[in-house]
Amino acid sequence: MTTAFSPFQLGDVTLRNRIVMAPMTRTRADATDGTPTELMAEYYSQRASAGLIVTEGVQPSVVGQGYPFTPGLHTQEQVAAWRKVTDRVHAAGGRIFAQLMHTGRIGHPSLLPDGLIPVGASAVAAQTRVFTPSGLQDCVTPKELSEAEILDTIDDFATAARHAIEAGFDGVELHGANGYLLHQFLAPSSNRRTDGWGGSLEGRLRLTVETVRAVAEAVGGQRTALRISPGNPFNDISEDDLETTYGALVEAINPFGLAYLHIAETGGRSLTNLLRKAFDGTFVLNPNTPGRPTGVEELELLEDGTADLLSYGVLFLANPDLPARLADGGPFNTPDPDTFYGRDAAGYTDYPSKS
Template identity: 65%
Template sequence: MTTAFEAYDLAGTKLRNRIVMAPMTRSRAQEPERIPTALTAEYYAQRASAGLIITEGIQPSAVGQGYPNTPGLHSAEQVEAWRTVTDAVHAAGGVIFAQLMHTGRIGHPALLPDGLVPVGPSPVRAEGRVHTHDGMAEFVTPRELTEQEILRTVRDFADAARNAIAAGFDGVEVHSANGYLLHQFLAVNSNRRSDRWGGSVENRIRLTVEVARAVAAAVGPHRTGVRLSPGGTFNDVTDDADLAGTYVPLVTELASLGLAYLHLVEKAGRELTGRLRAAWPHTFLLNPGTGSRVPAGPDALGLVRNGTADLVSYGALFLANPDLPARLAAGEPLNEPDRATFYGGGARGYTDYPALG
């Protein structure tokens, strides 16, 4: 019987176990360079006992930033700074992928340099507010991307993937979930286009597929994963009511690229999870029960044992427990995550959670 504590071969990359650290925005990058710091390297190295670390969302271009103090991978300074993080993780025996996240219409002009404004598939404002350096602000109506700008965005993702490998990452995850740009193209309420990037299912899934294709061509499909969150409503997105009708074709198209893994944020229930698992012939990574105020706990390890997933990812519990695999293996008590310190700040709530012993 397979357990989550056994080693795993991820498209040629050896993982020490099947327990994954999920990507989590922490908003501790140094501005204006938008680079990780020595504290970032310490934070990730502390968690190197994960089978795989997936970083916080990293913007592939300047206009892709949606929150204060989030890091990029589109400048030489950023590549150099990320190298200190990957070196620290590798020295501790870990494997680390960079998550590439373009926030699209989620953000505010106050967060962007050089007079840039948030962009999206259509000029449809998201309901809600965003943190800025001057406090909370309403989302703005995004500028609709032109055909040429969409193609430029695809190239930005591919360039950022190349930068990730140059920075020492073992691979990248394309973020097409949680209401950010690629999910905005999938969603029927944010994508009102009538060209080849909107309308039909084939058109709405096109950008995610083309970005994944470009990234795989740039760094290799064995170094490329994709994250999806069918049925998720975070950041005011509404998927087509027929989730399987959108996501089974999308997963099938992505599967044809031979990617390393699919990372599913489970929002719509186990039945859809099973259908997408059946459509995906490669490594299936599940982030179970996402959205609950009570994070997934030790019971989620059973999803590997019963074959629901090959790998299982933890977010808040990995944030609060740098040695999470050891705690789960030993049945030890778990530190509680401090939500007040999730975003911004320094070491408190970041690198000061105690490990066993």
């Protein structure tokens, strides 16, 4: 598997291999101000042998937070704290992008300052529950964003991207997947608007396209990436005509010269192959492997050209030295789901490396 462990040029950044650590929420940020902690710096630096690390979702604004103990990039205190993370990763020879994630209607007023409620494309509540400091709670009906508020949200993403570069990140990945805000605008089940930000396919694409444009203008296309998950029903999303929707989205973002497009594969490989062919740049795949984590078997997707880079989630969570373990064919530490989300080192920084 020479391709998987060979260097790869991602824009101006040289990756040591083609193995990507996928973004995974871990809820270890400071509870009061959303700053990353020393424990988080240790966690990411342990995994710096990845060709590229993509962080957990980072909220670009106060109202973009949908879970407790998640980090932000909208204050100077958060920028300074993230700099400690990126410095540690770079000192270990790694590369790291920040994933910017606005959760939209997925959230709860108890997670926000007084007077704020979650926002969305339309006033349609997600039929799901979210974690809060007092336990699982139903999602509330979100506030439908006005056009002025949509433009402010786009600006929040661009500002957070500038903050990410100031904090030492090599780039940013916009989270357009998993039923969060950008995905909520893409999907007709959550976007019931009849103005220029909904209704037609062009209208539903508009927020994602304009956010990508704004961030690429703010920090450069080669420092900007997008993650999508076509057809993923997570967080009460329903989509149809995926080839048309996502084919049009890829066509619309191609001119921005992005660092990469990251596909969290939910459906069949045929759609993945269509989007791979349509996208002009680097193609990152988090393959669909029902019932098990992505493993050694998927390395062949790099060899046969299905993807340029391959992202690993749960297996990277439990194996800080995952590229070396993949190269050796294992063995692999077993992930402990009970510690995926937490406040301490257990199941976070205490998984052993082979050496």
